[in-house]
Amino acid sequence: MPSTRPAPARTKLLDAALNLIREKGFSATSVDELCQAAGVTKGAFFHHFESKEALGAAAANHWSEVTGAMFAAADYHHEADPLARVLGYIELRKSLLEGEPAEFTCVAGTMVQEQFGASEDIRTACRDSIFGHAATLEADISAALAAYGLSPDWTAKSLALHSQAVLQGAFILAKASSDREVARDMVDHLSRYVRSLFHRPPAQEA
Amino acid sequence: MPSTRPAPARTKLLDAALNLIREKGFSATSVDELCQAAGVTKGAFFHHFESKEALGAAAANHWSEVTGAMFAAADYHHEADPLARVLGYIELRKSLLEGEPAEFTCVAGTMVQEQFGASEDIRTACRDSIFGHAATLEADISAALAAYGLSPDWTAKSLALHSQAVLQGAFILAKASSDREVARDMVDHLSRYVRSLFHRPPAQEA
DNA sequence: TTGAACATACCAACTGGTTGGTATGTTGTC
DNA sequence: GACAACATACCAACCAGTTGGTATGTTCAA
Known part of the structure; x- marks a missing residue:
């Protein structure tokens, strides 16, 4: 049987990075803090990552994998109507707005905001994370356009x-106000917008 | 005659902070860098601000004043139709998306993203900046609802x-992709959404 | 009107602690 | 016994913040 081996230092560091970056940002998170949170020494850190910047880029890729797996396994994919899949995705994003900002916020968005000018590697890793995730949604939107016979100017x-963009902006407003309800309202507007684009009734407000 | 007195150190530091925070983020900007950019010594810095954190909060307030004056003087306020004022505001925001991200990006959004958990003073200053600015738009939206006889569920x-939220999210996408055209597309969606809420035709796409 | 008392604005040099990063082990496994 | 995966000990650079000081007002009583 596949007994659970102890998590290797590299994975522990990446998982710790996901949390610390969302709590304090990338610059304000020191290598020592990362090591302490991961229960690992500095030697292990620089054994697996050639620099703090390299860890940042790796953390963005790790984020893509973790969230990618989570969204790939979500229920909304089972909807037959592609528009229902899109709206289901949006509702899922809304339901994920629970707990503290550091728990529901996006690592890639947080990190690219402060590092876009400092590290090209981090920037592209964050870009790939955000734009790659958007691409999974794009497929359902395209299918919905075909299913509804629309050829809009967007x-x-x-x-x-x-x-x-709405989600990333919602995260910022939630952080600024310390109120995740604001973020939920923003997602409601997004849902309303998508329904209007497909000429769907306002439907039920959650 | 009111000869132009040399800008005092405090103002020079705040102006420098506006640019440096947008370029490199708050944490990654050192007090020494701030002083060098402002052409001022460290002694002057700590004469005017009791800490780096205090400068951050002051910079957010300075940002509110600078941008508040700019938007207050904008043309869109002269539209008779309140909805035209709202749409005019959105078009103005789109036209502002020029140059490098550090030039069109929001100081408050950038700073609160990384400092919300570290400094309550900075967080509230950024919150006031963003939510205070939104309040100026809220008045026109309310007037438009009254003018068009609408009582929606939002x-x-x-x-x-x-x-x-859309604007802040657009900034993040622009930073991630190094492409401000992406941000302009997001603002177009916002404009389309607002028009749909007021049952206005798609009108001309810019 | 003057000058002592005080306030403001600024400066250069310094400090103790923290930073990312390195050099040199030790350990377990194939 | 060789190599990857770690640990320990350390360093130079940099960090926010402090020090003791100067130059230039401003206030107000004699």
Whole structure:
């Protein structure tokens, strides 16, 4: 049987990074803190990552994998109607707005905000995380356009990105106000917008 | 005659902070860098601000004043139709997306993203900046609702905040992709959404 | 009107602690 | 016994913040 081996230092560091970066940002998180949170020494850190910057880029990729697996396993994919899948995705994102900002916030968005000018590796890793995730949504939007026979003056890609923009902006407002309800309202507006684009009734407000 | 007196150190430091925070984030900007950019010594810094954190909060307030004056003087206020004022505001925000991210990005959004958990003073100053700005938009939205005889299931305040969320999210996508056109597309979606809420035709796409 | 008392604005040099990073082990496994 | 995976000990650079000081007002009583 596959007995649970102790998590290797590299994974422990990446998991710790996901939490610490969302709590305090990348710059304000020191290598020592990372090591302490991961229960690992500095030697282990620099054995697995050639620099703090390299860990940042790796953490963004790790974030893509963790969240990618989570969204891939979500229920909304089972909806037959592609628009229902899109709206289901949005409702899932809303339901995820629980607990503290550091728990529901996006690592890639947080990190790229402060590191976009300092590290090209981190920037591209965060870009791939955000835009890659948007691409999974773009497919359902395209299918919905086909199913509803629409050819609007906006692209599926731009609407997928817009949804990410709303979410990222909602995170900022939640952090600023210490109130996740604000973020939920923003997601409601997004849902309303998508329904209007497909000429769907306002439906039930949650 | 009111000859132009040399800018005092405090103002020079705040102006420098506005640029440096947007370029590199708050944590990664050192007090020494701030002083060098402002052409001022460290003694002057700590004469005017009791800590780096205090400068951060002051910078957010300075940002509110600078941008508040700019938006207060904008043309869109002269529109008779309140909805035209809202849409004019959105178009203005789109036209502001020029140059490098550090030039069109929001200081408050950038700073609160990394400092919300570290400094309550900075967090509230950024919150006041963002939510205070949204309040100026909320008045026009309320007037538009009255003018068009609408009583929707969303509030003027939440739509004003939604517009800020879209803009903040657009900034993040622009930073991640190094492409401000992405941000412009997000603002187009916002404009389309607002028009749909007021049952206005798609109108011309810019 | 003057000058002592005080306040403001600023400066150069310094400090103790923290930073990312390195050099050199030790350990367990194939 | 060789190599990856760690640990320990350390360092130079940098960090926010402090020090003791100067130059330039401003206030107000004699």
